Amino acid sequence: MARARKVFFRRRKVCKFCADKIDYIDYKDVKLLQQFIPERSKILPRRISGTCATHQRSLQQAIKRARHLALIPFTTD
Amino acid sequence: MRTYELMFVVDPRVADEEVVTMTNDYKNMITAAGSQITSEENWGRRKLAYPIDKLNEGKYVLLYISSETGKTALPEVEHRMRQNDKILRYLTVRTDEAIKRAARRQPAGGPRTGSAASEDRPDAGPDIDVEEEEA
Numbered sequence: 001m002a003r004a005r006k007v008f009f010r011r012r013k014v015c016k017f018c019a020d021k022i023d024y025i026d027y028k029d030v031k032l033l034q035q036f037i038p039e040r041s042k043i044l045p046r047r048i049s050g051t052c053a054t055h056q057r058s059l060q061q062a063i064k065r066a067r068h069l070a071l072i073p074f075t076t077d
Numbered sequence: 078m079r080t081y082e083l084m085f086v087v088d089p090r091v092a093d094e095e096v097v098t099m100t101n102d103y104k105n106m107i108t109a110a111g112s113q114i115t116s117e118e119n120w121g122r123r124k125l126a127y128p129i130d131k132l133n134e135g136k137y138v139l140l141y142i143s144s145e146t147g148k149t150a151l152p153e154v155e156h157r158m159r160q161n162d163k164i165l166r167y168l169t170v171r172t173d174e175a176i177k178r179a180a181r182r183q184p185a186g187g188p189r190t191g192s193a194a195s196e197d198r199p200d201a202g203p204d205i206d207v208e209e210e211e212a
Contacts, residue, residue: 023179
């Protein structure tokens with residue numbers, strides 16, 4: 001929603017997993033996880049992605065599992 | 078009942094047939110201990126996200142295991158995998174609890190009905206995860 005003062009948009013962020021009703025975040029779902037690892041392959045923080053705490057926790061777990069199996073990178077350089 | 082997923086990555090220089098025999102070996106160990114292989118996926122050759130032992134590819138195999146008794150031989154299987162240097166990586170994950178928890182969150186219509194969350198769990202092991210439900 002737009003705050004009237006200047007052209008200042010702040011969209012309300014919604015947890016993707018709550019919205020899509022994904023409750024079990026699978027470490028094998030590389031496509032899904034990829035959305036939460038930007039360029040440097042770090043885990044996208046909650047404050048940016050808007051993921052809720054519960055889901056961020058399981059997301060984090062899934063990403064780390066996927067990294068171990070070399071499905072997604074630890075770093076990119 | 079417990080369910081597990083066992084994924085492992087094999088050196089790509091190993092022939093496909095040998096991967097199959099290796100997989101069968103592990104499957105036999107698991108079934109011999111009284112657990113079932115519910116399904117199996119062979120992803121085949123896949124690019125690794127980062128090089129492991131200077132290799133850029135790996136062959137991925139995935140086993141789904143279910144066990145009524147809790148005897149799975151998984152520690153032994155893992156031990157064997159650790160010693161087998163053709164296996165680059167392996168990961169065993171117990172999935173029944175996470176999936177059950179996820180399933181419980183669904184029918185409650187998303188937002189937490191705290192009472193239901195604590196009741197439909199008769200004796201299932203340590204109750205650490207209950208707090209997550211925001212009862």
